[in-house]
Amino acid sequence: MESGIFHTTYAKDMQLRPTWPQRVRLILLFVLLFAFPFFADAYLLNLANSIALFAIAAIGLNILVGFTGQISIGHAAFVGVGAFTAGILARNLNMPIFVTIPAACLMAGFVGLIFGLPSARLKGLYLAIATLAAQEIVLWVIQRGDTIMSLLTSSRVEIFGESVTINKTELFGINMSANPPFNFYWLIMFFLIVTALFTTNLFRTRFGRALVAIRDQDIAAQVIGVDIRRYKLYAFALSSFIAGLAGALIAHYRGVVSYERFTIDVSIALLSMLIIGGLGSVSGSIYGAIFVVLLPAILSNIGIALRDVIPGIQSIMPFIQNGAFGVAIILFLILEPQGIAKMWRNVKDYFKLWPFRY
Amino acid sequence: MEKFIQLTISGVSEGAVLALVALGFVLIYKSSDVINFAQGELLVVGGYVAFVLIVLLGIPWPIAILLTVAVAAAIGVLIEHLVLRPMIGEPVISVIMITIGLSVLLRAIMGILFGTAPVKLPQFIPNAPVTILGATVAEDRLWAIAIASVLVGALTLFFRQNRDGIAMRAVADDQQAALSMGISVKRIWAVAWAIAAMTAALGGMILASILGGVGGDIATIGLFVFPVVILGGLDSILGAVVGGVIIGLLRAYASGYLPPALAAGDILPFIVLVIILMLRPYGLFGQKIIERV
Numbered sequence: 001m002e003s004g005i006f007h008t009t010y011a012k013d014m015q016l017r018p019t020w021p022q023r024v025r026l027i028l029l030f031v032l033l034f035a036f037p038f039f040a041d042a043y044l045l046n047l048a049n050s051i052a053l054f055a056i057a058a059i060g061l062n063i064l065v066g067f068t069g070q071i072s073i074g075h076a077a078f079v080g081v082g083a084f085t086a087g088i089l090a091r092n093l094n095m096p097i098f099v100t101i102p103a104a105c106l107m108a109g110f111v112g113l114i115f116g117l118p119s120a121r122l123k124g125l126y127l128a129i130a131t132l133a134a135q136e137i138v139l140w141v142i143q144r145g146d147t148i149m150s151l152l153t154s155s156r157v158e159i160f161g162e163s164v165t166i167n168k169t170e171l172f173g174i175n176m177s178a179n180p181p182f183n184f185y186w187l188i189m190f191f192l193i194v195t196a197l198f199t200t201n202l203f204r205t206r207f208g209r210a211l212v213a214i215r216d217q218d219i220a221a222q223v224i225g226v227d228i229r230r231y232k233l234y235a236f237a238l239s240s241f242i243a244g245l246a247g248a249l250i251a252h253y254r255g256v257v258s259y260e261r262f263t264i265d266v267s268i269a270l271l272s273m274l275i276i277g278g279l280g281s282v283s284g285s286i287y288g289a290i291f292v293v294l295l296p297a298i299l300s301n302i303g304i305a306l307r308d309v310i311p312g313i314q315s316i317m318p319f320i321q322n323g324a325f326g327v328a329i330i331l332f333l334i335l336e337p338q339g340i341a342k343m344w345r346n347v348k349d350y351f352k353l354w355p356f357r358y
Numbered sequence: 359m360e361k362f363i364q365l366t367i368s369g370v371s372e373g374a375v376l377a378l379v380a381l382g383f384v385l386i387y388k389s390s391d392v393i394n395f396a397q398g399e400l401l402v403v404g405g406y407v408a409f410v411l412i413v414l415l416g417i418p419w420p421i422a423i424l425l426t427v428a429v430a431a432a433i434g435v436l437i438e439h440l441v442l443r444p445m446i447g448e449p450v451i452s453v454i455m456i457t458i459g460l461s462v463l464l465r466a467i468m469g470i471l472f473g474t475a476p477v478k479l480p481q482f483i484p485n486a487p488v489t490i491l492g493a494t495v496a497e498d499r500l501w502a503i504a505i506a507s508v509l510v511g512a513l514t515l516f517f518r519q520n521r522d523g524i525a526m527r528a529v530a531d532d533q534q535a536a537l538s539m540g541i542s543v544k545r546i547w548a549v550a551w552a553i554a555a556m557t558a559a560l561g562g563m564i565l566a567s568i569l570g571g572v573g574g575d576i577a578t579i580g581l582f583v584f585p586v587v588i589l590g591g592l593d594s595i596l597g598a599v600v601g602g603v604i605i606g607l608l609r610a611y612a613s614g615y616l617p618p619a620l621a622a623g624d625i626l627p628f629i630v631l632v633i634i635l636m637l638r639p640y641g642l643f644g645q646k647i648i649e650r651v
Contacts, residue, residue, distance in 0.1 A: 071451050124450045125393045130635050133628040140625040147619045275455050319469035326463030333456045334444045
């Protein structure tokens with residue numbers, strides 16, 4: 001039994017995965033991720049893609065909420081900004097995916113920066129309400145943008161329309177839209193891994209540590225020379241930038257962008273992923289996304305199985321899913337505020353120390 | 359002119375209901391520093407409880423209203439005990455998330471029990487058209503203003519005269535001092551949630567009567583509590599009333615005078631909210647001690 005991890009060189013100290021069980025797990029995970037699409041059907045692949053898309057957005061939100069300590073109840077709106085930017089560029093200007101994704105990220109980051117401005121003056125509860133307003137305002141612009149422009153220019157304008165449709169997405173000459181669940185799996189997983197690696201490393205840099213300092217004690221952070229306002233704005237911009245990435249991927253993957261995907265309910269789902277998975281943990285964001293996407297899927301499968309036993313269960317299924325979701329949020333907050341990431345650590349500790357208690 | 363008077367009256371009546379709901383919201387915030395994101399759902403719960411008592415059980419409506427208020431108070435206390443009490447001392451984000459989780463759960467329970475279609479509630483407030491200053495308005499709008507005013511007045515009296523009301527102000531002012539004076543802070547929290555649920559239930563019933571049914575759209579109106587309390591000041595009872603009326607009027611005028619396709623009445627309150635937060639975060643009547651960056 002090992003009694004601790006002792007680093008003898010700086011290089012070892014800097015490793016993200018210093019012990020061999022971690023590396024074995026990582027390799028197994030990659031093998032599984034690589035093999036998965038060849039065995040899974042379209043339904044499972046779609047589920048995996050949804051999880052990964054949500055996980056990207058949740059990691060972005062975690063930078064803001066979990067690491068910088070700023071609350072945002074409007075993150076889905078920034079995902080929406082990214083999705084609509086990518087959608088409109090791809091549809092109207094026929095831009096390739098190499099252009100639409102960075103453009104969507106920049107646009108979402110910019111909008112996030114603007115709505116992050118209140119964070120320079122407000123914190124805690126007030127910031128939460130300000131971001132709630134941001135959610136409402138952004139969605140309103142998306143829904144009514146055409147009407148506003150039509151009234152201003154007194155001619156019919158149709159930019160957003162009912163929804164934005166991307167007919168075809170090509171990447172390296174491959175028609176991605178031919179078999180979206182399979183083709184996009186690789187692209188989405190690539191971006192998820194990049195985002196996860198980027199975020200993990202971010203908090204080992206000066207920039208990331210400044211954000212964590214703001215979260216832990218903002219006055220102390222200011223004393224040691226962190227420009228609080230500027231770093232908070234950076235956090236907002238970076239977190240919305242990643243939200244924009246998720247949005248652009250959603251736009252290309254689904255092919256249709258409409259505002260219903262970016263309502264306040266989605267913002268709440270993203271926040272609950274952080275709470276359930278674990279605030280301030282990159283892997284926690286992924287666990288949270290898995291939980292929040294799989295919970296309704298499993299429930300609806302149970303509903304289909306019980307269709308003959310309990311008639312009418314199908315019609316109330318959406319409410320059962322929401323109810324389970326609400327109960328999960330409340331129970332996690334009361335029983336394990338640090339989320340699945342902490343539970344997983346507890347499990348690992350138990351086996352590492354077994355048969356001793358500590 | 360006629361349109362202006364109509365809009366004013368419908369704005370003030372909605373504003374009066376908003377003020378009533380905002381009062382409960384402010385009460386919870388003042389006594390326990392909790393922002394209650396489930397306030398809109400409490401409105402719906404009140405409406406559905408009234409529906410069960412009046413329509414399903416056939417209880418005459420004056421008794422049913424009293425029973426609804428009692429049930430709502432019980433629900434409020436229950437929520438405080440089961441959900442909010444374990445969160446004492448937790449960070450702001452956790453407390454916000456737990457009330458959000460609560461709102462998701464309440465909405466789901468209402469959906470399982472009553473479905474998505476709005477249920478009809480009998481018009482217990484008369485809504486015959488009446489003429490005021492040459493404008494025709496529905497009578498129930500005037501009743502809503504009257505009922506809400508009476509309730510706000512009663513609550514003000516409660517804070518000035520009643521033992522619990524005074525204790526509540528003491529807790530809001532300084533929790534430590536209140537504790538050392540022998541006030542049970544836990545009891546005050548329970549009372550605050552009970553009152554918040556009661557005012558929400560009454561507001562929900564008034565809205566249900568005006569709108570002709572109980573459904574999810576009442577919770578959407580509940581979202582406008584946020585502009586109201588920020589405008590008035592998060593910790594000000596007077597602010598809740600004034601803010602409620604201002605936001606109600608703003609909504610009515612914006613929907614009445616601006617092109618309906620813009621849905622300006624739904625968004626202007628939130629734009630006002632952002633402006634107020636940037637310029638004067640403590641609102642019109644709030645205390646100026648605010649967490650600054």
